Amino acid sequence: MSVRRFVGANSRDVMRQVRETLGDDALILANRRTEGGVEILAMADEAVDHFDPSSAPVPPDTSSSVFSLPVKDPLEAMSERLLREMQDMRELLTRRQPAPAVEPEHASDTPTRLYHLLLSVGFSEELSGEILAGLPASLTEAGVDSDQPLAWLREQLMARLAVLTEESSFFEQAGIVALVGPTGVGKTTTTAKLAARFVMRHGTRPVALVTTDSFRIGAHEQLRIYARLLDTPMYALDLEQPIDDLLGRLQGKQWVIIDTVGMSQRDQRVIEQIAQLQGGRSTVRLVLLLNAASQPETLEEVVLRYRQAARAAGAELDDCIITKQDEAGRLAPVLDIVMRHGMRVLFGSHGQQVPEDMAVATPAGLIDQALSSQPSPTHRSAAAPVSLPRWSRDVLGQGRRLSSVLTRLRQRVAGFAHLESIWDIAALPGGIQDERLDRLLDDVRSADHALGMAWSARRNERGCDWSMPDVGLDADGAWVALPHLQHRHPAGWQPRLAAQSDAHGIAVHLLPSLPEPDVLAWLEAQHLTWVSLVSASQRVYFQGERYTQRQLFIDSTLTHHISVRFRGQTMQLWSAYAEVQDTAGNALLAWYGEIRDPESAKRVGRRYWLTPARLGTDVITLLVTQLQSEGLAALTKRAWQQLKDADSGDVSTEIRLLMASGAAAVAGHLDTIDDDDALALRTDLVRLLGTQRKRRDTALLDGLVHVFMARDAIRQLSSVSREGLL
Known part of the structure; x- marks a missing residue:
């Protein structure tokens, strides 16, 4: 057996038993107080990597029926979960990225030039190789006269300080x-x-x-x-x-x-x-x-x-x-x-x-x-003394990458620190999670600076018992990391729109379907910006005649296109619009869009929208945002399942949904932006995951969930250490 159970009258007595049996380096998996004193589960440190959860001791069934199956001890279940996390962490922390070889000073390629610069001014080989392992491919072939590689290097160093x-x-x-x-x-x-x-x-x-x-x-x-x-x-x-x-x-x-x-x-x-x-x-x-x-x-x-x-x-x-x-x-x-x-x-x-x-x-x-x-x-560089083992420096290196990614996410994504707080609540006992969540959401919403809201359909997602939360938009039109749960909004479109506009200053609304005429009249009276996704059968008036959206654009030639991210791939949105009126005579723009593969020109989807005519054609950027937000539901489902498999039902539904949808919003945000900082952050996030994925959005989501779980595992082990159990 790898895992051993020890029982003693007090902590000192049971720890003495652990040391005598497993040595001073024994790993404490879990502890609890019992009627007889203190109970601890422990194992030898060298056995962690070879631990098989199926071999863990299972207490005998105490029920009277001979047909009953064992019921696993919660303490042992927690220890198995912790061991799996530790094994995953060890695998993560022992991965090393190869540093570029030192080349002569006259080498012309960008990685070597930057590596030579770092060493020559006094940075260590360890940190230099770690940073340059994430050099974006777009900068690798930059010319000698280009300032972009040095600017990228400067940003990477600043992010780590x-x-x-x-x-x-x-x-x-x-x-x-x-x-x-x-x-x-x-x-x-x-x-x-x-x-x-x-x-x-x-x-x-x-x-x-x-x-x-x-x-x-x-x-x-x-x-x-x-x-x-x-x-x-x-x-x-x-x-x-x-x-x-x-x-x-x-x-x-x-x-x-x-x-x-x-x-x-x-x-x-x-x-x-x-x-x-x-x-x-x-x-x-x-x-x-x-x-x-x-x-x-x-x-x-x-x-x-x-x-x-x-x-x-x-x-x-x-x-x-x-x-x-x-x-x-x-x-x-x-x-x-x-x-x-x-x-x-x-x-x-x-x-x-x-x-x-x-x-x-x-x-x-x-x-x-x-x-x-x-x-x-x-090229003499700072080097760790012999007293610091190589594996310790590897662990520190992985910890720095993890810390750097989290720091840049806090700086880059609005509301990311609030999402971290939700994950912190998930680690608390179930009895206090809801109360802490209510308190956090009250504090967050009172200070929420979102400019807009991408509203989700008012129904459960297919195959799920939950509905997709509504996602806020910051001043740049990017998704905020902490979404809004649907059931916490007032009932009815006008009350919920008014609540967000009055209490939080939400001025832009991306609607999943066209509201009733009185709601549209209210939106116009408030001079709020809105766009609405509609069906192909939605009727409007064009030059005095009534048409469906499909009929209106059946012979249209699409001449304008813009790049979008759709289902994890780079696509093009080709569009056309027409000036129309609704039944109340309000001036609107009707939009038709086709999502096409840029290489084959094959159509992979089509969409119809209505927008206020007063907003003009600049509203196309909001149509792109709403189109790209459709992918958040699938990412949320993926994250939801990963979290459900990992938390053993210990996390409330509300908190798990906020964790999953928040991770989806962050992953979607990173997938849709293309500046150099975003590219470097994507590269580092996927590198932490350690494996390649075909779709970038799911790779970013998996990497982000992995980062959160690694962070929580490190915190859990650190708290155990501070309690004197290690």
Whole structure:
């Protein structure tokens, strides 16, 4: 048996049994409290990749009937599901993309030129190969004089560099901040710079300075001089003194900054120092200072060791400040390390003046400085030390790709962060999912900035017990990531249109069928933009005669065409229009469109629309949007089935439908846009999936669902680790 069950009186007792049986590297799959104490399912780490769920232990049937089949223990079912996710994650994280080989400097192809540039300014082979593996084919053959490849490279580097979005968000958050790092990195000067910037915003009363540096001669005096200049109090904390001893003296101070003792990353007391900072009742935010002028190998080790010390103390160390930028010959090495370890840069420091020589980090400024540095002819790049295993760097690389994709989706797709929140709710216990969903939707809708709505037909999808949600449109006409559930709208076309227009400012309505005349009259009276899909038998008046749409266009010659994405393929929409009236005499434009294969000119579909005549022919872009939105239902069905197979019925129908339709909207959005950023994002998303698909829209959908599931699996494993079970 791979999976073993352990039962003990308490957690310590049962963990002792696990270690004695399976060793210190045992993998905890699940735990729960029972009447007899604590029960844990565990297995040896090396058995994960060979685990067969069918071999997992099944408790005997306790029913009285001899014909009954076993009922599986929910704890074991959860452990099997977690193991499958871990196996999928291991397969995902162990995939590696080959880096382009280093060629001579005079090589003419674009990948080699960019690779040579990255290495020469100080980026590592690891990060350089990872980025260039996603170079779009359209840029591969770009000429030497083209600026597009370098612009694409700059955007890729910026997307991987996390920074503080607003300075105010750092100084407005009350609490205790501790600057940590090796000796001589500039902690005391940076402490003064941060304190000065806070005083400039909030005055001297809410701030206090603290030093733990009692080793360096004059260390207290240096910070005391800064404190006197800023007119702020300063306190000294001995290295072995608990931080709680200061809390009584810090009453009324909203923002406290601690200048810690500088220690080598190899000093074992680093762990003790961070443990001291985290041992009190107040949470201390750790910020690591990185000297831009240090050797890449030293910086790598500093980040690795200090983050290990933080984890050992039960803390997180994700923020950093880059110091001594003015002394660094190249900035790329430190940025490379920050990117590969997923840290966030808060500020950059470039001199001794307080507070002038410090600025909020900006991706554009840092990347431009890195790329414009003097290239090194030796191509020496930042390399991870021997202490970081190769497989660890592979895992970090895949994690960076995953993080980069999610970051760019948040920036690119309106409402994507809200869709992530829906996935977060799906991971909660079923009893609180609906209540959390109601609260989230209230908050989201009150701040929804959608410009339009692609309304879906008011019926269940074929073969489904749910109806396709309505999808919002942003200011650019792209789909918003969090759709609207139909049953949460008012009944009747006019009430639901009015609710969206009045409460949320929706001004554009793409209708699946022509509403009643009174609804059309209301739309016209409100001067709202609308288009309506109609049937071929829809009757209109043309030059005083009554025609069906089919009769009206039966002999029409289609002369205008525009490119569209239809059923995952690039097609052309050929169209014609005529000025008509409805039964009430309203001036309308009747439209006929044929979807054709651009290569064979074969017709694959036809559509009819009615639009207000006052909008003119510019409305064609809305017809394209509505046509392309037809594919969202099929994508939603696909995602719905994937989620249903994965969640074992633990997710409510509403939440699963929002997850599925939201993923479909994002995949459809990425499928229909063609700028360079979108192309790079599509490439990275499909690469994370690891396999090729014939249809681009379904490949993007599968990749997106895979990204969400990978994100959730990582979060689940991380939470188990923080609970002390691993």
